[in-house]
Structures are given as structure tokens and as C-alpha cells.
Amino acid sequence: MTTEAEPNDGGTSVIIADGTPLDVDLKTDVPHPARVYDYILGGTENFPADRAAAAEFSRHLPNLPTSMRANRNFMARVAHNLAAEHGIRQFLDIGSGLPTSPNLHEVAQRVAPESRVVYVDRDPIVLLHARPLLTSTPEGSTAYLDADLSRPQEILQSAQLQETLDLSKPVAVSLLAVVQFIPDDAIVKNVISELLAPLAPGSILAISTVTADFAPEEVADGTAAYRASGIPMVSRDLTAVAAFFGGLELLDPGIVLVHRWHPDAESAAIEDSHVYMYGGVARKP
8 A cells, every 4th residue: 555655766666554665667758558548537647658649549549538438437337236236345456547536446335335345556656546546435445456467366366355355255357448458368368267266156257448340440540559659459359358258157238338338328328439448247157
């Protein structure tokens, strides 16, 4: 948990809850997807390189702000649905990104104050600003883990997870707007398999990821712009996304554009060609 941050010659020194200083390099001269996302959503935790990249990406993807907001709203609807309709009380949010209200725990704890959430991200700037992710209700609990999705065992064996979640009861794992940065489908499938293996039956997997199915030219240009900036990104069609849910029971309405998943009035009004993300939620048998 972050309690203090001070600049030094090597970058930024982060003082975590146990008093341990961590020297981190924010690499502010290189665009980072979490900070680009933050800027496009109207946040302030970004730098000139991120803003320049956002402008370039938006030039190729003119509806990128709409799509990103639709993905953020998808997260909120999924969290509410799982807490209210499926009785889920434990959440593991990997690739959480910079705090943007409402955060997942805020949505879940409005339904069930006892909900417990572990946030995971590897971006140092998220670590610097993780405090809003830790403002749990007294009945529930939240924790933040600095770890990489590509090392699922590190996540599962962490003290933060083991002290916060009970893996003998269902856990909802969310991988939202993150697997598009892993180009190899086999790696994504292996990560998902490792994450779900120790979880109880009834656990949930929620994914959102980039697709070109509804705006092929825009997304092809946009993903090329991301890659040119040094950010690996791929788009996937419906068949490829469905393969990530292999062996799981897809919940209604299946894999759809994120604004079509149990849409509210605002989401229902968005044109399909303005959203570049598929989303789906499935249950472990």
C-alpha cells in the first residue's frame, strides 16, 4: 500500500505500508497504455509522451474515447451484476490501471459491503496512486499487488491475495482491456488456465479485449499506431476471444461488444462501429 512518494535522482521513491522504500522508473518519456487510457478518460496522471500518443491513436481511432468509456462502464455493470445477481463477494482485478471512480470495489461494495477485492497491476504509476483502490468499507477488504499478469503464480501465491481472498469460495477474475497487449493466444490461454485452476467451482472469468470485427480499417490502423509507439497490441475476432473461455459456461448474453453486455440506456445508444472491444463473462463449472 502506498503511503508516500518522493522524487529522487533515480526516478521516484515509493514508501509502502511497511516502511520499505521502492525505487521505480516511471519512464515518463515513453507512452504507457494505463496513462494513455487515463488521459483519454479525462484523468491527470499522465505525461506529454502519453498525451502525444493518445492524440496519434485517436487520429486513427476516432471513437477511441467512446470505446474506452464503454469498456469502463462494462466493468461497472459486470461488477454490479456479479455481486447482485450471482452472489459473488470476491474479486481479483488484474490490470486494474489507474484509479478511476467508480472503481470495482466501490461498485461491488455498494451491493454487498462485505465484498473483498485484490487489484493487480505492474505499472509503477499505478502503485503511486493505489491509495483510492484501498478505501474499503469496514465490512469488506481491498488490497493492491504490484505484479505481472504473465506470472500468474506470483499473483496466486502473494500475501496480498492469500490474506484477502478465500480460494475455497468463488472468485471473479477480471482481465479487462489487458490481454490485447499479449499477442500470443497460447500465452493468454495458459495464464487463464493457471489463474482459474486453484479457484472454487462457481468462480468467474470476465474478459474485454480489442476487436476489429466492427470497424476493421480503423482498428487495423489503430493497432499499427500502438505498435509503432512501442506498445504491443493485437485485435482478435469473435472465434479467438471465445477460445479464451474454453471449458467455461458463458453467462448471458455471451461474447458481445462491451456496450451490448446488459446495457443501460447510455450504452444502448452507442453505435456498434464506435466500440472496439469484445466482452464476455463465464462461470467455472
